[in-house]
Amino acid sequence: MAISKPDVLYRNISHKPPETNWMDVPLEIKPGRYCYAADPEPLEYVGMPNPRKWNPLDDDWKLPENWKETVISGMKERLEKFRSFKVFMDICVRCGACADKCHYFIGSGDPKNMPVLRAELLRSVYRGEITKAGQILGRFAGGRELTENVLKEIWYYYYQCSECRRCSVFCPYGIDQAEITIIGRELLNLLGLNIDWIAKPAANCYRTGNHLGIQPHAFKDMIDFFCDDIEEITGIRPEPTFNKKGADYLFITPSGDVFADPGTYTCMGYLILFHYLKEEYGMDITWSTYASEGGNFGFFTSHELMKRLNAKMYMEAKRLGVKWILGGECGHMWRVLHQYMDSMNGPPDFLEVPVSPITGTRFQHAASTKMIHIVEFVADLMKHNKLRLDKSRNDNLRVTFHDSCNPSRGLGFLEEPRYVINKVCNNFFEMPLETIREQTFCCGGGSGLNAGENEEIRMMGGLPRANAVKSVRDRHGVNMLANICAIDRATLSAMMAYWQPDVGVTGVHEMVGNALILPGEQERETDLRGEPLPGKEEDE
Amino acid sequence: MNFNSMIKKNKSRIINIWLKKFTDTYSEQSGKFFRDNQGQFSNPVGYTFRVNMEKIFDELFLENDQEKMSEYVDGITRIRAVQGFPPSVSVSFVPMLRESIWEVCGREIAREGMHQEWLELNVKFEELMQLAFDTYMSCRELLWKQRADFLHTRTHKLLERAGFITRAGK
Ligand code: SF4
Ligand code: SF4
Numbered sequence: 106m107a108i109s110k111p112d113v114l115y116r117n118i119s120h121k122p123p124e125t126n127w128m129d130v131p132l133e134i135k136p137g138r139y140c141y142a143a144d145p146e147p148l149e150y151v152g153m154p155n156p157r158k159w160n161p162l163d164d165d166w167k168l169p170e171n172w173k174e175t176v177i178s179g180m181k182e183r184l185e186k187f188r189s190f191k192v193f194m195d196i197c198v199r200c201g202a203c204a205d206k207c208h209y210f211i212g213s214g215d216p217k218n219m220p221v222l223r224a225e226l227l228r229s230v231y232r233g234e235i236t237k238a239g240q241i242l243g244r245f246a247g248g249r250e251l252t253e254n255v256l257k258e259i260w261y262y263y264y265q266c267s268e269c270r271r272c273s274v275f276c277p278y279g280i281d282q283a284e285i286t287i288i289g290r291e292l293l294n295l296l297g298l299n300i301d302w303i304a305k306p307a308a309n310c311y312r313t314g315n316h317l318g319i320q321p322h323a324f325k326d327m328i329d330f331f332c333d334d335i336e337e338i339t340g341i342r343p344e345p346t347f348n349k350k351g352a353d354y355l356f357i358t359p360s361g362d363v364f365a366d367p368g369t370y371t372c373m374g375y376l377i378l379f380h381y382l383k384e385e386y387g388m389d390i391t392w393s394t395y396a397s398e399g400g401n402f403g404f405f406t407s408h409e410l411m412k413r414l415n416a417k418m419y420m421e422a423k424r425l426g427v428k429w430i431l432g433g434e435c436g437h438m439w440r441v442l443h444q445y446m447d448s449m450n451g452p453p454d455f456l457e458v459p460v461s462p463i464t465g466t467r468f469q470h471a472a473s474t475k476m477i478h479i480v481e482f483v484a485d486l487m488k489h490n491k492l493r494l495d496k497s498r499n500d501n502l503r504v505t506f507h508d509s510c511n512p513s514r515g516l517g518f519l520e521e522p523r524y525v526i527n528k529v530c531n532n533f534f535e536m537p538l539e540t541i542r543e544q545t546f547c548c549g550g551g552s553g554l555n556a557g558e559n560e561e562i563r564m565m566g567g568l569p570r571a572n573a574v575k576s577v578r579d580r581h582g583v584n585m586l587a588n589i590c591a592i593d594r595a596t597l598s599a600m601m602a603y604w605q606p607d608v609g610v611t612g613v614h615e616m617v618g619n620a621l622i623l624p625g626e627q628e629r630e631t632d633l634r635g636e637p638l639p640g641k642e643e644d645e
Numbered sequence: 646m647n648f649n650s651m652i653k654k655n656k657s658r659i660i661n662i663w664l665k666k667f668t669d670t671y672s673e674q675s676g677k678f679f680r681d682n683q684g685q686f687s688n689p690v691g692y693t694f695r696v697n698m699e700k701i702f703d704e705l706f707l708e709n710d711q712e713k714m715s716e717y718v719d720g721i722t723r724i725r726a727v728q729g730f731p732p733s734v735s736v737s738f739v740p741m742l743r744e745s746i747w748e749v750c751g752r753e754i755a756r757e758g759m760h761q762e763w764l765e766l767n768v769k770f771e772e773l774m775q776l777a778f779d780t781y782m783s784c785r786e787l788l789w790k791q792r793a794d795f796l797h798t799r800t801h802k803l804l805e806r807a808g809f810i811t812r813a814g815k
Contacts (some may be wrong), residue, residue: 215672558792564727569686602787
């Protein structure tokens with residue numbers, strides 16, 4: 106029959122990929138999924154090995170001659186040094202419980218984005234090159250030789266893991282792919298195989314104190330701009346201090362809050378809050394233009410570089426002679442602080458155990474690190490009714506909360522941000538339980554992957570989160586996605602623009618800044634974004 | 646039985662075949678995951694595909710409302726547009742629908758001599774294909790725009806606010 110012809114024709118075109126063992130699936134580095142290679146300059150600046158121009162799409166990655174030996178001896182060294190790495194290399198029973206839990210797999214369907222296979226990329230090398238059984242039995246024991254192609258595959262997929270730890274929640278043994286990725290990237294960095302989006306910010310931070318390399322005067326200028334805006338909106342001009350010796354407390358936030366929307370509005374929230382605390386309670390908080398970065402892209406490179414970048418915080422706190430450090434809304438800063446800071450650079454006996462000068466609450470969990478997060482500090486102020494708030498100013502917002510992987514799954518900040526949000530806004534709606542709290546889905550851009558060139562993998566990785574946002578948008582009319590992480594604010598903004606363009610992104614302290622009533626302020630007409638406040642629309 | 650009810654009667658079979666064909670464009674394991682996991686939140690790709698496929702199918706035999714149809718086609722195409730497939734494979738769910746219907750109902754269509762109705766339905770598939778291509782292109786354009794804006798908003802705004810750039814006429 107004539108009309109069946111196109112169908113027959115079409116049937117002959119096969120869209121089906123061939124079925125092959127994962128080890129035999131050839132590596133294809135796809136645009137939109139990989140990040141550009143690190144330039145030599147930032148590597149040179151921080152003294153990382155093998156700085157050179159290279160391109161992941163070229164055959165020749167310009168590896169040092171003894172590259173294989175370097176990786177294998179590097180791996181042996183780390184198996185000795187990091188007990189968790191050794192255990193994670195040995196104990197996986199390939200039960201598959203983690204297989205469909207990674208947002209990158211869920212969104213892309215690429216099997217090598219299954220945590221179990223991601224681990225296997227490196228584990229097969231461990232077996233093939235290091236264990237006795239693997240050396241004898243090879244593939245039968247799941248081992249393989251480390252070849253250039255294998256190395257390239259590890260590079261490609263270890264920069265498609267955001268170190269979010271979601272898989273570890275579902276593994277009966279608690280195998281944490283994030284830890285494996287961290288070591289994997291450290292090995293890659295022995296050969297100069299970093300990505301540009303991590304190497305540059307890390308070098309900038311090492312030199313100038315923040316990711317963008319903004320110099321102190323420009324940093325101060327930016328904060329001054331925010332003060333202008335705040336003065337216009339509230340009639341009150343905050344007077345922040347910079348690098349003030351003898352201040353009581355040092356505040357450090359991700360530089361994204363100072364330089365990228367919508368984080369800038371969160372930054373205005375901090376400024377309003379600190380002004381309030383100074384006026385009402387005499388609390389003296391200073392900003393540093395040198396330790397001007399809460400983030401730590403060294404963490405995405407190597408333990409050693411993480412330590413160097415982190416040290417700046419303590420050094421600055423010591424130089425200024427403050428009592429303790431207050432951290433802004435940041436995700437991975439928090440992981441670095443809680444998991445590593447104390448053993449890397451601490452304990453800082455020149456600081457005091459953080460005690461709120463206003464409520465007297467002693468933050469015992471920070472007794473050793475001497476640094477606390479702004480969201481726990483503010484939740485405590487609110488619990489003691491120390492802030493005057495007008496939550497109706499946020500009535501135009503219907504808010505849901507994205508648990509950032511590090512503060513929530515990593516460190517258990519589950520209640521504090523929700524407590525603060527509920528104190529400053531009337532319309533808060535949770536996303537489904539399987540997508541929040543410990544089970545939260547990554548924004549898709551964590552661990553230094555929020556570059557421009559890998560946008561497609563970020564969109565795929567962001568889909569599970571966007572899909573959960575869609576459900577509360579459809580059901581409750583949610584129009585704002587709140588979070589406490591600067592990478593979230595950048596990544597989720599682009600992600601929402603693609604998947605849910607009618608949902609905006611905000612930091613929690615932007616809403617705090619809107620709700621907080623400054624002593625002597627004028628009647629506000631707009632929120633911190635310059636949009637009319639609820640009920641003020643007609644006056645426009 | 647008329648043409649439409651004959652096809653509608655076979656809806657669940659057609660949808661299953663359709664989803665199978667479409668998810669076969671992924672590797673075996675992933676296709677299986679997208680098909681079999683029913684979770685709205687644990688498997689957003691598969692869930693969105695299935696829900697929108699059902700809606701497209703229904704709409705085809707209702708008013709064929711363009712606005713609604715766009716929304717359903719968008720649901721599927723927006724996902725495909727970031728998954729690295731060539732454009733034709735991204736929107737291959739449209740010809741696959743035609744193929745699935747033909748596989749299930751072709752014999753009866755031929756036997757009952759419903760060629761005219763089949764041709765009319767094919768016109769709708771063509772419209773659907775155009776819709777899918779337009780949606781695909783708008784998704785890709787948005788991605789490119791975001792990529793271009795990425796650098797612009799990060800560096801330009803910063804320089805502008807720091808007073809290093811002044812606009813002409815200021
Ligand atoms: S840590 Fe996160 S990104 Fe990495 S494999 Fe596990 S779930 Fe995926
Ligand atoms: S859940 Fe744990 S043991 Fe099971 S496959 Fe994944 S990593 Fe291995």
